Amino acid sequence: MDEFLGKKYVLTDSENFEDYLVYLGLSYIARKVALRLNQFHVLLKNEDGTYTFQFLSTVANSSITFKPGEEFEEVKADGVxxxxxxxxxxxxxxxxxxxxxxKVSRHEREFYIDKMTVVSGFLYPSF
Structure with a gap:
């Protein structure tokens, strides 16, 4: 992943993202706003071996810091x-x-030299 570190990827398309937002229960207007955000994504490696993944836009910024393969608590952009x-x-x-x-969500981000693609999906809870 080192060759993709520090690059600013512009999100131009995200497969299944609106379906994912419906799954989360976002209203029509909230979904349309989320879909129109001009987002950038940046992956950084920290000195302590953790990674930080940043979500940057003109409306809001957020980031998560993690160690690959280790579970962590995350507060999503919607506060959940x-x-x-x-x-x-x-x-x-x-x-x-x-x-x-x-509810289980899955986001598969595939990095390339000139772009990053995102496929979002979800699994319904089994009761």
Whole structure:
């Protein structure tokens, strides 16, 4: 992943993102705002071996710091706390989030020299 560190990727398209926002329960207007954000994504490696993934836009910025393969608590942009796990597989960063209701979200980010693609998905809780 070192060749992708520090690069600012512009999010131009995100597969299944609106379906993911519906799954989260966002209103129509909130979904349309989220879809129109001009976002940048940046992956950084910290001196202590952790990574920081930044989400930057003109409206709001957020970031998460993690160690690959170790579960951590994440507060998502909508304020919901989830248990998260990020692993690297080749040029992919696979980010899984589980909320208290058992909803599981998965974001697969694939890094290239000139772009990053994101595929978002979800699993319904089994009761």
């Amino acid at each position: 706390k989830v248990k998260a796990l990020i692993v690297f597989e080749g040029n992919k960063m696979i980010h899984t989030q589980t909320d208290d209701d058992g």
